[in-house]
Amino acid sequence: MLWASFAFALLSTPLVNGLPDISRRDSSHGNFQAVCNQIASKVSNASQVFPPSAPQYTADNQHEFFSATQASTCSVEPGSVEDVSVILKIVGRTRTPFAVKGGGHTGNPGFSSTPGVQIAMTRFNAVNVNADAGTVVVGSGLTWDNVYERLSPFNLTVAGGRIPGVGVSGLLLGGGYSYIANQRGLGIDNVVSYDLVLPNGTFKKVTADDEDLWFGLRGIVTQFTLKSFPQGEVWGGIVTWGTDQLEASIKAIAKFATVTDPKAAILTTYAYISGDVLTTTSVFYDGPVPAPGVFDDFLTIPAIQSNLSTRSFADLVKSQISTTIPSDVRGLYCAFGPTAYSASYINDSVNEVIFWGRELTKLDPKVQILAGIEPFTSGLLSHGTPSAYPPDRSQIYFPSGVALTWSNSSLDQVMAQSVRQAADDLQAAALREGQNVTNAVVYPNYSLFDTPLEAMYGDNVERLQELKRTVDPGNVMNLAGGFRF
Template sequence: MLSTRPLLCALSLAASAYGYPGKLDDRATLGAASHFKATCHRIAATISKASEVFFPPSPQYAVDISHTYASSSEASACSVEPGSADDVSKILRIIGSTRTPFAVKGGGHTANPGFSSTRGVHISMIRFNNVTVGSGTVELGPGLTWDQVYAALDPTGVNVIGGRVPGVGVAGLTLGGGFSYKSNEYGLSVDNVVSYDLVLPNGTITSVTPNNTDLWFGLRGGMNNFGIVTKFVLKSYPQSNIWGGFMFYVPDQLDAVKNALVRYQQKQDVKASVAVVLNYASGQLTLGSFLFYDAPVPPQGLFDDFLAIPTTVQNVSTKSFTDLLLSLNQLTFGSSSNIRNYFSGVPVTQYSPAIFDAFVNETKFWGVYLASLDKNASVTVTLEPFDSGVFSHGSGSAFPPDRSQAIFPSVTGASWANASIDGIVASALRKEKATIHAIALAEGQNVSHAAVYVNYALFDTPLEDIYGQNVPRLRKIRAAIDPGDVMGLAGGFKF
């Protein structure tokens, strides 16, 4: 997993493609820059000593605006690190009154340009980093990553339903739904939220619970449409050591892995989780699996098909939850100092042999094609089967829009270095998704309206493909909460 890196340059392509103003002439550019900078200084003069504003070339400014992927970063006029909900309120009021574009960054793991970056005021929630264990709950700050959360919880014997790989932020994952290794047992992250502390677009500070029917519905999967969350309170569960890790195989074991995945889907055990990873880079296909069981030892027979396949490297063993996550730092598909990345969600209801073969073929085809344009390019696919009752643990929420059947979210991703092929990469991911979708439909899978997982959705995914029949209600909630469209000044999927 890649570490966060400072921004090296602004992204001109992102400016025109993702809802930002197109190319401006010099006078307009200077005028906008002057306006943004004035807003920054106004914020600096208004906030308390708990918060701070940074300007380029400050090292902390570089840290604040950086993301896991270079394609997601943008040069803002300043960065702001609020240290209290009251200061978040002041900042939002100033931004709303001056109509200044802004961004809110939690962990910075998004692969969508402009979703947590801006040329205006960049708000970094890094100072909201508390992990507080209560009675059956854990309070989390939105500036945390899940690595930090699990490390803090490890000595306490409790855990929460959160992210699966290093570097993923608490805020983005939770506001987008939140698939977890423990989702088969307890549902998505949104199904385990007890309350949110929220600063509304007008600056009002409030707590959102199930009593706040509309906001509760909207925040659970609705991303950054309703204000800025300053605290998540999640249910906690006892946590023992777990069993799991990754296994890598030579490519001639494709059929064995396919058969293991197909057979595994018939074994319903809510403590188990499996993923199969395909990666094409440097002219070759890499094949791996990830196994998880929420106990120190899994039952006999559950993972035997995977364990029987000869490996090139593996680290499956009994370990702590934190050690499991840290072990994934060894996986560095497509890593480079200026890595760019897009994700695309490809929902299916089953990984049949034909669907598996299609994912393999698409990974190879697009891997070869993109490598012909950029030698640093790679394509990665993760296949993620879940229990049939994974959506039964919670009530109605923005995401998923339909809880009547399980959806396997599936993520395809591409990494590259040459910014000139950004559009080509996005097009490749769209075509790959369309190919898999057509095969799933031909098989009779009920995916005509299967929701794309928010945190896997490519930047131009239609709202209806993510939120389905919930879109009209979410638009109504957004209009009532934010009539001045303050949150529309920030990037992301907007209702």
């Protein structure tokens, strides 16, 4: 399942025809090329500005979904904190639209793309282990599979993403669910410090002593210092079941949702693809052999494919993607937040996928729609301290979502409305089942661009708005994308 977004700054964009109007930004300057030239003349040799003809420009602008990509006037790869400061000061002073890209895994148009200056954090790619402190310093331009690969020789891991291609920054700043979340908490619960360039260009190392910034960052993070954990061999991989095994898969997933072993985790998607419904489950156990009974059902159901085995943590994560997304695919995510995954609720999820799959393939035969099932144990949120997300750690709302992909750009509005309706339908199904989800909190990294702030941050919205006014009085971050405070 492809879930994550780069949420370095929480700002929103105007809506046009159901999608954000990613061309409209606060800009009294207008001459973006002149700003690109100015940045190129001011940054050090550690950084570089690229025109549209450069190969680096293409990589800097590329996103998981083509619909989230824009043609920026230039891209810039800062190579030092000082140059990040220079860039922020220039775009802020000239009121030039900009975007910051980590992994480029967001589905929301305009959230990490821009017609102005595209900032790609690619050169912040260090992974430095401090064995004495039990920490790892990780650059904000990395993806989690890169991080795990480089930690593997040390037999260490960190609380990070579950599939290749997910950026370090977006996952951590949005909350951060991982395979070890049951044991260690969210990604944000395992950050020791942030290296942050504030909207005014000032550098600050943010720790728990900086109460407000620690609660809700504003600016560009260049690196994270994370808690590290010993990591030996694990067991797991991917198993896929066909349409003929739907009933068996629903029973197996519902049964696993009641498992209390914190070392066990799954991420399941039910996907409508060309008339079939495939069940794909990423399976994880933190040990070379799973505890008896935890995954027995997963091994007995006849599978289309299965690579479950004992392997390194890094290898397990690399195994999570079996196909490449076409470069021209369009896509969106939309979050919902159930509190339980009963067999009847999972069946509702399957029916929702089938309904929308059949309806939307009439418009575009390349449509694929998925619904995610992500159970965690009840102690997940007990590992951390108060944070912007989740606003209430006494109640878990599972980080579930619907993903929709298509190819015809004229259908963007229809697809945005459809993925929102599908998520709303599944939230309503949870309510009908008796789940207490009237005020459910949804995961920001899975949230559609029009999601209300209160749905993600609850009663924390007012505090976050005040922080925005204090830290960014010049509205520099309003020149970028994201959810607006």
